Amino acid sequence: MTALSAxxxxxxxxxxxxxxxxxxxxAPGECFGLLGPNGAGKTTTLKLCLGLIEPDSGEIELxxxxxxxxxxxARARVGVVPQFDNLDPDFTVEENLVVYARxxxxxxxxxxxxxxxxxxxxxxAGRGDSKITTLSGxxxxxxxxxxxxxxxxxxxxxxxxxxxxxxxxxxxxxxxxRRLTQEGKTLVLTTHFMEEAERLxxxxxxxxxxxxxxxxxxxxxxxxxxxxxxxxxxxxxxxxWMQRAKGLAPRVERVGDTVYCYGEDIEPVLxxxxxxxxxxxRPASLEDVFLKLTGRDLRD
Amino acid sequence: MRWISVWRxxxxxxxxxxxxxVLSNLADPLIMLFGxxxxxxxxxxxxxxxxxxxxxxxxxxxxxxxxxxxxxxMFSGFSRMHGQKTWDAILYAPLTIDDIxxxxxxxxxxxxxxxxxxxxxxxxxxxLASSPWVLLxxxxxxxxxxxxxxxxxxxxxxxxxxxxxxxxxTLMMTPMMMISGxxxxxxxxxxxxxxxxxxxxxxxxxxxxxxxxxxxxxxDLWLHAAVLLAYAAAGYTxxxxxxxxxxxx
Numbered sequence: 175m176t177a178l179s180a181x182x183x184x185x186x187x188x189x190x191x192x193x194x195x196x197x198x199x200x201a202p203g204e205c206f207g208l209l210g211p212n213g214a215g216k217t218t219t220l221k222l223c224l225g226l227i228e229p230d231s232g233e234i235e236l237x238x239x240x241x242x243x244x245x246x247x248a249r250a251r252v253g254v255v256p257q258f259d260n261l262d263p264d265f266t267v268e269e270n271l272v273v274y275a276r277x278x279x280x281x282x283x284x285x286x287x288x289x290x291x292x293x294x295x296x297x298x299a300g301r302g303d304s305k306i307t308t309l310s311g312x313x314x315x316x317x318x319x320x321x322x323x324x325x326x327x328x329x330x331x332x333x334x335x336x337x338x339x340x341x342x343x344x345x346x347x348x349x350x351x352r353r354l355t356q357e358g359k360t361l362v363l364t365t366h367f368m369e370e371a372e373r374l375x376x377x378x379x380x381x382x383x384x385x386x387x388x389x390x391x392x393x394x395x396x397x398x399x400x401x402x403x404x405x406x407x408x409x410x411x412x413x414x415w416m417q418r419a420k421g422l423a424p425r426v427e428r429v430g431d432t433v434y435c436y437g438e439d440i441e442p443v444l445x446x447x448x449x450x451x452x453x454x455x456r457p458a459s460l461e462d463v464f465l466k467l468t469g470r471d472l473r474d
Numbered sequence: 475m476r477w478i479s480v481w482r483x484x485x486x487x488x489x490x491x492x493x494x495x496v497l498s499n500l501a502d503p504l505i506m507l508f509g510x511x512x513x514x515x516x517x518x519x520x521x522x523x524x525x526x527x528x529x530x531x532x533x534x535x536x537x538x539x540x541x542x543x544x545x546x547x548m549f550s551g552f553s554r555m556h557g558q559k560t561w562d563a564i565l566y567a568p569l570t571i572d573d574i575x576x577x578x579x580x581x582x583x584x585x586x587x588x589x590x591x592x593x594x595x596x597x598x599x600x601x602l603a604s605s606p607w608v609l610l611x612x613x614x615x616x617x618x619x620x621x622x623x624x625x626x627x628x629x630x631x632x633x634x635x636x637x638x639x640x641x642x643x644t645l646m647m648t649p650m651m652m653i654s655g656x657x658x659x660x661x662x663x664x665x666x667x668x669x670x671x672x673x674x675x676x677x678x679x680x681x682x683x684x685x686x687x688x689x690x691x692x693x694d695l696w697l698h699a700a701v702l703l704a705y706a707a708a709g710y711t712x713x714x715x716x717x718x719x720x721x722x723x
Contacts, residue, residue, distance in 0.1 A: 277567035
């Protein structure tokens, strides 16, 4: 039994195929990440899974319900945190939750009992009467998360949950998301922050140009696609040095005026650095995998 | 009946902004009614057997209802759909775009009904109505509201920007107000213009409400009501069609 599965999903807008044969399987209780550069088709994939748009072909099952045919039934047990906050600016914090609960057919009395817990979860205890316009970006994001939980969902979709937040706000969101997985909820999030994916996701899929090009746990992806050590070198004379480095490291590549060396054992390359060259020696990260697989070209 | 939660959301906002909402929906039509009604009324003999003030009040009830319905479904609707993305948020819940369209139309009609019935209250208080027949103007106002809310919501879901609504207002609503017998009997119009008026909803609203204010049953009541209902039904169907198209891309 999967919480969410998609088979051979395709969706085109005009001549442009945005989703070109995506397969997904998310297990209950899992935190699953969908990574990809801008325009990779992440948001469209989420919308397809929620039944907000219809696929051209393919099958989707969300919490046991076929989507889009029974999307309404599925959405009753799902929460959504969209990419851009769309809280109701005319309402207070508490009214936002009460009104949103009504869309799920939850009565005021029932939601009233849960509101203090939701506000506590969102770090907004005592702010129930505040106007939305007085909240900071992080507070709005947390309230949007609390709003996604009014129906006590089994699965929560999050589209770039921490984009635009400062580090403090981002860490608080991460802590809350971990709490949700501990409570057994399934999380499906899209992000282009590798750090976020590495910290939160049990498993992730990298998506590019409408396809899934790699899938696995963050560690497995790093182990599978990239050498464990990375050395970044730049500064005067880097071009000459690069010729030497090519004989010392298994993989050397140049991006602009920076040389990247990848390898199991990077010591010999490290020793060869001299003169005014600057360097950074670090373990390989998910970001290296991401850039290797999706390329370094800008995606606007 | 899921659309009721959409209606209730708008109702809650309205309750919070009560004073401003009532002022803008009522002050304008009432100033117009008494300004024009008394001013012109002093110059004119009775029109169709009524004082000009009462004659114009019946037309003004329908016009004000039309404006409230249209403003709410177009400008406020567009703000919720496009500016605030309230519709997007509702769609994550177990509601569909059809529920939202239904909730928005009935809401705008309700708000319009309130405008119409308040003007009706003024009509009664000032002794412009002569029999209980006038109470039938209450459901009539709701019907007028429903017809214009539905048409307004088509404009809302078709709009790419705020400017779009000025076409509808300037090219449709203003001329419609002039030829629908609000200010003077439509029968005075040249035949082709009268034919145009008869094809539009406002004329039929006036044809129902004016006899009721005068104190009797409106002739051809069911015909006029049927035209208004047809506009509401067609508007609802088209609004859903265009809303689905907008939200599926």
